[in-house]
C-alpha cells in the first residue's frame with residue numbers, strides 16, 4: 001500500500017522551479033520520467049511517515065546550507081593502502097585529471113555525463129529503473145530528485161571478476177556546493193566487484209547508486225563518511241538480486257550535521273544473501289539516519305541488517321529498518337539488529353524496526369537496544385591499568401565490531417578499523 | 430607493604446556501612462590470607478582497594494609502599510602495583526583477550542615511564558605464561574572471558590597477574606569453581622610469582638588453596654572487621670570447626 005503523502009506549498013514551488021539538465025536522448029527521457037514521479041509524490045516533509053525522525057528541510061531547500069571545508073589533518077585518506085582504481089569527483093563533478101584511466105579488466109566504466117549521448121543499452125535499462133521500483137510502497141523523493149537532476153556519476157558494467165576495487169573519492173572544494181551524483185552498476189552472471197566510496201562530497205550531497213546483480217554474482221560495497229562536520233548528505237542504494245548472489249554493504253560514518261543513508265534491496269532470485277551494515281559515531285550536533293527496506297521475494301534467501309551507533313553530546317541516531325517477506329518467499333532467514341551506545345544522557349536514538357511477513361516458513365528476528373557503556377567492564381579494564389579514555393575507546397570499538405565484521409576483505413576491514421581507531425583516539429584518547 | 434588503617438566504608442547509594450574499621454598490614458614479600466563468613470566484606474575490601482565506584486570511604490586509610498591508594502584512579506593504582514583477581518571475572522564481548530592484555534601491559538609500562546613492549550616480545554611472553562597455565566592459543570584469541578568456563582576465567586585472571594607483575598596481588602576467591610587440577614595450576618602460577626618484592630592477599634573460604642599456597646598470616650574477617658589474626662593453623666581451625674567458635678570468642 002502506498003503511503004499518502006502531504007504536499008506543501010514550498011515543495012510545490014521548488015518542484016516548479018526545477019530545470020532539468022540537457023543532453024542525451026535516453027537520459028533526457030529518464031530524467032523526465034523521474035521528474036514526473038517526483039511531481040506526483042512531492043518532496044519529503046516532516047509529516048511523512050519515514051521523515052518523522054529526520055528533518056528533510058535542508059535537503060530539499062532550493063539552496064544548500066554552506067559547509068566549511070574540512071581539514072583532514074594528518075589522517076591518511078581512506079583506502080590509501082588498497083590497490084584500487086580511483087575515480088575522483090570534486091563537488092559532484094568528475095575530475096579526470098585526478099582520476100585513474102577508466103580501464104580495468106573485466107569492467108566497463110563510462111562517465112554518466114558522456115553516456116547520455118551514446119546508446120548504452122544496459123545503462124538505459126537501469127538508470128532510474130531500480131529507483132522507480134524502490135518508490136513503492138515507501139516514497140523516496142530525494143532519489144527521484146536525483147534521477148531527474150543528476151549530471152554526473154559512473155556507469156559500471158562488470159563481466160567477470162574485477163581485477164581490483166573501484167574507489168569513488170569525493171572531494172569538497174566550494175563551501176556552497178550542491179552535488180548530485182548518480183551511479184549505475186550492473187553485474188553480469190558470476191561477476192565479482194567491490195565498490196569503495198569515501199570523502200566529503202559537497203556541502204550538500206545527494207547520491208543514488210543502482211546495482212543490478214545477476215545470477216551468481218557478488219557485490220561488495222564499503223563506504224566511509226566523515227569526519228567533515230558540516231555536510232548534509234542523502235544517499236540511496238538500490239539493489240536487485242537474482243539467484244545465488246551475494247550483496248554486502250558496509251558504511252562507517254563519523255559526524256556530519258545530517259546524514260541519511262537509505263538502502264532498498266530486493267531479493268528476487270533464490271538462495272541469495274544481502275547484508276547491510278553500518279557503524280556510526282556522532283559527537284555533538286549531528287544527526288545520522290539509516291533507513292533500510294529489504295524485500296524477500298524468493299526462497300531460501302538470507303538478509304542481515306546490523307547497525308550500530310555511538311552517540312554523545314547531543315548527537316541523534318535514527319534507524320528505520322524493514323523486512324518484507326512476500327508470499328512464497330519460504331525459508332527466508334531475516335535478521336535485523338540496531339543498537340546504540342549512548343555515551344551521555346543528552347543524546348538520542350530512535351528506532352523503528354518493522355517486519356511484514358506473508359510466508360509461513362520463515363525465520364525472522366529483530367532487536368533494538370540503547371544503552372550506556374558497561375561500568376563493570378570499564379572498571380575491569382581500568383583495574384588492569386588501562387586509562388579511562390582508552391578503556392572507553394576499546395569498549396566503543398567492541399560495540400561496533402559486529403557491524404565491521406560484515407566486511408569480508410581483510411585489508412579493507414583493517415583500513416576501516418584503523419580509521420575508526422584514529423577517530424576514537426582523537427575524540428576519546 | 431600494604432597498610433590499611435581503620436578503614437570504614439559505606440555504600441554510596443544508601444546508608445549502609447560495610448567495612449567498619451579494617452586494620453591490616455601485609456608486609457612486602459608475605460602472603461596473607463583472609464577468611465570469613467559470606468557477606469563479611471572481603472570482596473568489598475578488595476574493590477575499595479582497587480577503586481571501584483559505588484563505595485564511600487568514611488574514615489581510615491590504605492597505603493601501598495607510601496602511596497595513598499584511596500587518592501588514585503583505578504588505573505593509577507594498577508600502575509602503582511596493585512592487582513585484583515576478581516571473584517567474578519568480567520566478560521567483555523568484542524575485546525580480544527590479546528588486545529586486552531597488550532593494552533594493559535603497555536598502559537602500565539607507559540604510566541611507569543617504561544618503553545612499550547614490541548608486538549613480537551609481547552607475544553613471546555604471553556605464549557609462555559599462557560602455556561604454563563594451560564591456556565591455549567584459541568582462548569587468547571577469543572574476547573575477554575566470553576564463553577570461558579568458570580575455571581578458565583580464573584586461570585585467565587592469573588595470566589593477567591603474571592603478565593602485569595604487580596607488587597601487591599589480591600586474589601578474591603580465585604579457588605572457587607576450580608577443579609583439583611586447575612587449582613594446582615593456579616597455585617603453581619601464584620607460587621611462581623612469589624618473591625621478596627611481591628605480596629599477596631588471598632581471600633578464600635577453603636583450606637584447599639592454602640595447602641598449595643602456604644600463607645604467612647591468616648586473618649578472619651567478620652562484619653566488616655578483622656576479628657582475629659594468626660598463623661596457618663587458624664585456617665585449619667576454620668576448616669574443622671567453622672566460624673562459630675572463633676566469632677563467639679571475639680565478640
Ligand SMILES: Nc1ncnc2c1ncn2[C@@H]1O[C@H](COP(=O)(O)OP(=O)(O)OP(=O)(O)O)[C@@H](O)[C@H]1O
Pocket residue numbers: 440447465466467468469470471472473474483516
Ligand atoms: N553494591 C552493593 N549494594 C548492596 N549491598 C552491597 C553492595 N556491595 C556489598 N554489599 C553488601 O555488603 C556485604 C559484604 O559484601 P561482600 O561482597 O564484600 O562480602 P564477602 O565477604 O565478599 O562475601 P562472600 O564470601 O559471599 O563473597 C554484603 O552484605 C553485601 O550484600
Ligand SMILES: [Mg+2]
Pocket residue numbers: 471472473516601602
Ligand atoms: Mg566475596
